[in-house]
Amino acid sequence: MELIRGIHNLHPEHAGCVLTIGNFDGVHRGHQAVLSRLQARAQQLGLPSCVMVFEPQPLEFFARDKAPARLSRLRDKYEAIASLGIDRLLCVKFDHTFAELSAAQFIEQILVRKLSVRFLVIGDDFRFGLHRSGDFALLVEAGKRHGFQVLSTDTLLHDQQRVSSTLLREALRDGRLADVELMLGHPYSISGRVAHGAKLGRTIGFPTANIHLKRLVVPIQGVYAVQILIAGKMHFGVANIGFRPTVSGTRSQLEVHIFDFKDDLYGKQLQIRVCHKLRDEQKFPSFTALQTQITADARQARQWFGLPDASVEPDGI
Ligand SMILES: Cc1cc2nc3c(=O)[nH]c(=O)nc-3n(C[C@H](O)[C@H](O)[C@H](O)COP(=O)(O)O)c2cc1C
Ligand SMILES: Nc1ncnc2c1ncn2[C@@H]1O[C@H](COP(=O)(O)OP(=O)(O)O)[C@@H](O)[C@H]1O
Known part of the structure; x- marks a missing residue:
């Protein structure tokens, strides 16, 4: 074209x-x-x-x-x-x-x-x-x-x-992702390149690829079960879209932890398909409390996709 x-x-x-x-x-x-x-x-x-x-x-x-x-x-x-x-x-x-x-x-x-x-x-x-x-x-x-x-x-x-962009935005905001998929004809997805973050994720066993969104204001917030397309290959994972209040983040960011995956992704182009909302983002009293919650999020996302439980989760790099 x-x-x-x-x-x-x-x-x-x-x-x-x-x-x-x-x-x-x-x-x-x-x-x-x-x-x-x-x-x-x-x-x-x-x-x-x-x-x-x-x-x-x-x-x-x-x-x-x-x-x-x-x-x-x-x-x-x-x-x-x-x-x-x-x-x-x-x-x-x-x-x-x-x-x-x-x-x-x-x-x-x-x-x-x-x-x-x-x-x-x-x-x-x-x-x-x-x-x-x-x-x-x-x-x-x-x-x-x-x-x-x-x-x-x-x-x-x-x-x-x-069917309108407004109706879609409302369904996205309310976490009605099955409705979103029907209106789009495919799951809602966000694409971007992996940027460097604060390198904290790996310290709690959940490395998270930070997707550079440039000026895009994303119409969703919270924690989601996602599919990730990397060079045409499908993976599963959990993503957070939000301000990360636990670590005093200041701008909205998309971060994804990919299950059973250990490669370096910096600079790579990912497509994140947002499949199911797990919860809203929260401020946790400690990083350990956040780690416990992310472990539960990952388990829930695996269940939603019908994947077997992780043998050892977290699986740090
Ligand atoms: C599944 C998942 C859920 C998350 N939920 C929250 C949350 O509720 N609140 C929060 O402040 N940060 C949340 N985070 C973001 C973490 O704070 C972030 O991944 C961590 O600070 C590591 O950041 P880094 O990649 O810049 O090192 C979540 C991350 C993931 C992967
Ligand atoms: N399973 C995985 N999920 C997400 N990123 C992974 C995974 N395994 C390795 N990585 C790599 O680790 C990086 C994330 O580690 P992290 O400590 O959170 O650093 P950063 O703060 O730079 O995002 C990713 O950008 C990617 O290159």
């Missing part, structure tokens, strides 16, 4: 595509339905399929720190969208100039002049342009003048509710 970073990187050869527009945060099953329609239309018309996303997401631009935690970074979106066979990802920088475009200007300057859109597939609640004044009806009207067609996709429901 071709990644086009910014409108200024659109060239004449990009003219004439089947397009959809949105944040696609989480790339959940509602998004997947839109994307598969997009792909089907593109194939039918013999044109490339293109997805327009925004960076930052508009709410992050307007609300800054008050914007909800992201479900996926651009990199995660790229991978999820590419895996559905889409040809192009156009990442538009959402800044003041862009935010000031009226709905009509967005249609004329971007959709028509820059992209020569031939077909547009959008969700049924799509709004765009200054004050969110543009909608499906306006696009249909403009399409008649500029020679493109517009298709609106229906709402995808889960438990009688519209």
Whole structure:
């Protein structure tokens, strides 16, 4: 999939595509339905399929720190969208100039002049342009003048509710990971590179790989049974996502202890699949009390996965 970073990187050869527009945060099953329609239309018309996303997401631009935690970074979106066979990802920088475009200007300057859109597939609640004044009806009207067609996709429901990034965030916050998996079509996962930590984990027999999250604010907190993908191979383990009050941590961190594993992981790229919530994070009176609790967490996670008990746990390196 071709990644086009910014409108200024659109060239004449990009003219004439089947397009959809949105944040696609989480790339959940509602998004997947839109994307598969997009792909089907593109194939039918013999044109490339293109997805327009925004960076930052508009709410992050307007609300800054008050914007909800992201479900996926651009990199995660790229991978999820590419895996559905889409040809192009156009990442538009959402800044003041862009935010000031009226709905009509967005249609004329971007959709028509820059992209020569031939077909547009959008969700049924799509709004765009200054004050969110543009909608499906306006696009249909403009399409008649500029020679493109517009298709609106229906709402995808889960438990009688519209599958949305907000519904997903709520399910993640409440630890309803089975619901999350149904809405995503796969377990919720976080990827990142292993960074160095305080080297305390190994002293209590639980080395924990610290995943560098950069600026990602993770929408979950607590202790979880997880699967870990390292270079295509699946492992099991327990993870903590939080501030680590016992050791006076100051920023949210993701740490994972991998069962029956002893290799050096520093610098490696891991994918952590969050499968089941075990408990909330707590402040323990001592490091020994934390160690006892982590031993119990590990046992519980092994049981949840149906793995045999560890012969000796903790298993320091
Ligand atoms: C399964 C698991 C559960 C954890 N639970 C807590 C917790 O409830 N409270 C806490 O302060 N830290 C918790 N931690 C984080 C530990 O404080 C952390 O792993 C330890 O400080 C080692 O840090 P290091 O990797 O930087 O050496 C947990 C870690 C794991 C692996
Ligand atoms: N079973 C394991 N689970 C997680 N990390 C492991 C494991 N075995 C070895 N390691 C290595 O040990 C490191 C974690 O040890 P730890 O003492 O917690 O150090 P740090 O504070 O740097 O994370 C990991 O980054 C990884 O390289």
